[in-house]
Amino acid sequence: MTPEMERREILKPLFQKEVNHRILQRHSCCLGEAVYDVTMVIGSSVQFGRDMIKQEIGTNGIGAGSCGSPLCKKKHIYLKDEVPQDEG
Numbered sequence: 254m255t256p257e258m259e260r261r262e263i264l265k266p267l268f269q270k271e272v273n274h275r276i277l278q279r280h281s282c283c284l285g286e287a288v289y290d291v292t293m294v295i296g297s298s299v300q301f302g303r304d305m306i307k308q309e310i311g312t313n314g315i316g317a318g319s320c321g322s323p324l325c326k327k328k329h330i331y332l333k334d335e336v337p338q339d340e341g
Contacts, residue, residue: 261301261304264295264296264297264301265305265309267295268291268292268295268297268301268302268305269305269309271291271294271295272287272291272330275287275291276330276331276332279320280331280335281316281318281320281329281330281331281335282329282330283318283320283322283324283325283328283329283330284306284315284326284328284329284330285322285324285325285326285328286322286324286325287302287306287330288302288303288306288324289302289324290324306330310330313333313336314330314331314332314333314336315328315329315330315331315336316328316329316331316336316337316338317329317337318331318337
C-alpha cells in the first residue's frame with residue numbers, strides 16, 4: 254500500500270465514527286458538515302470526505318433534510334432504515 258492508502262485506512266474509521274456520532278445526536282448529519290467539518294475534525298482533506306461518502310454511504314443513506322448549519326445544502330446522511338422517503 255502507498256502511504257496515502259495507509260493514511261486513508263487509518264482515517265476511515267475516524268470519519269465513520271464522527272459521522273455516526275452526529276447522526277445519533279441529531280438524527281442526521283448534514284452532508285456539508287460531513288464533507289467540510291468532519292474532515293477538519295479528523296485532519297483529512299475535503300476530497301477524502303467526498304470519497305468516503307461515495308464509498309461508504311452512496312445514495313442509500315442520503316435524503317432531504319435541513320438544519321441551521323451554513324454548510325447545509327438540504328441533503329443529510331441518515332441511518333440506513335431512517336432515510337426520509339419522497340411522497341410523490
